Amino acid sequence: xxxxxxxxxxxxxxxxxxxASLVVATDQLSKVWIRAYPKGYDIFQAGFFSITHIRNxxxxxxxxxxxxxxxxxxxxxxxxxxxxxxxxxYRHYPLFYNGLGGVALGLILGxxxxxxxxxLRFGEVTDFIDFTVWPAFNIxxxxxxxxxxxxxxxxxxxxxxxKR
Numbered sequence: 001x002x003x004x005x006x007x008x009x010x011x012x013x014x015x016x017x018x019x020a021s022l023v024v025a026t027d028q029l030s031k032v033w034i035r036a037y038p039k040g041y042d043i044f045q046a047g048f049f050s051i052t053h054i055r056n057x058x059x060x061x062x063x064x065x066x067x068x069x070x071x072x073x074x075x076x077x078x079x080x081x082x083x084x085x086x087x088x089x090y091r092h093y094p095l096f097y098n099g100l101g102g103v104a105l106g107l108i109l110g111x112x113x114x115x116x117x118x119x120l121r122f123g124e125v126t127d128f129i130d131f132t133v134w135p136a137f138n139i140x141x142x143x144x145x146x147x148x149x150x151x152x153x154x155x156x157x158x159x160x161x162x163k164r
Contacts, residue, residue: 012090012096012097012098012099012101012102013086013102015099015102015103015106016086016102016103016105016106017086017106017109018106019102019103019106019107019109019110020106020107020109020110020113021110022110023106023107023109023110023111023113023114023139023143024110024113024114024117024140026139027110027114027115027138027139027140027143028114028117030128030138030139031118031126031128031138034051034053034126034128035053037053038053039053039054039055040052040053040054041053043128048131048132048133049130049131049132050130050132051128051129051130052128052130052136053126053128054126054127054128054130054136055122055124055125055126056125056126056127056136057123057124057125058071059071060115060137060141060144060145063135068123068124068125069119071115071119072119072120075112075113075115075116075119076116078108078112079109079112079113082105082108082109082112085105086105086109095154095155095158096151096154100150100153100154101154103150104147104150104151104154105147105151107143107144107146107147107150108143108144108147108148108151110140110143111139111140111141111142111143111144111145111147112140112144113140114138114140114143115138115140115141115144118140125138126138127141129142
């Protein structure tokens with residue numbers, strides 16, 4: 001029998017950390033490949049889509065340029081809060097204690113971690129997915145965006161359930 005004070009890792013936490021690890025690994029490996037080419041180099045181009053080595057000192061999709069140190073602090077605080085929720089707080093507020101919640105928080109944790117690694121190593125983030133009608137982004141940015149959309153969906157689903 002397990003004591004109440006012993007830490008317990010459930011399927012939800014395994015899913016969250018597995019998703020986060022996959023996002024970080026995929027993001028970092030793709031950025032290693034992109035950084036092998038000079039800045040501004042078009043690796044692939046087809047119509048309005050290209051894979052181009054771009055450096056970004058701002059947030060996702062080029063927002064807040066030149067704010068890399070501040071964004072690194074925000075990312076670090078976000079990661080700490082997500083880990084606190086995943087390891088302790090979820091017991092009191094189980095909103096994300098389900099498969100979709102694990103995926104959503106895993107995507108956000110992985111995306112924030114992937115870009116934080118770049119900021120700490122290089123002082124900027126490597127972007128490369130470039131639709132000419134939209135600012136360039138990377139896998140970490142995509143994971144953060146999809147995770148945020150899933151969190152919003154979970155909040156809407158919760159409010160719909162509570163109204164019944």
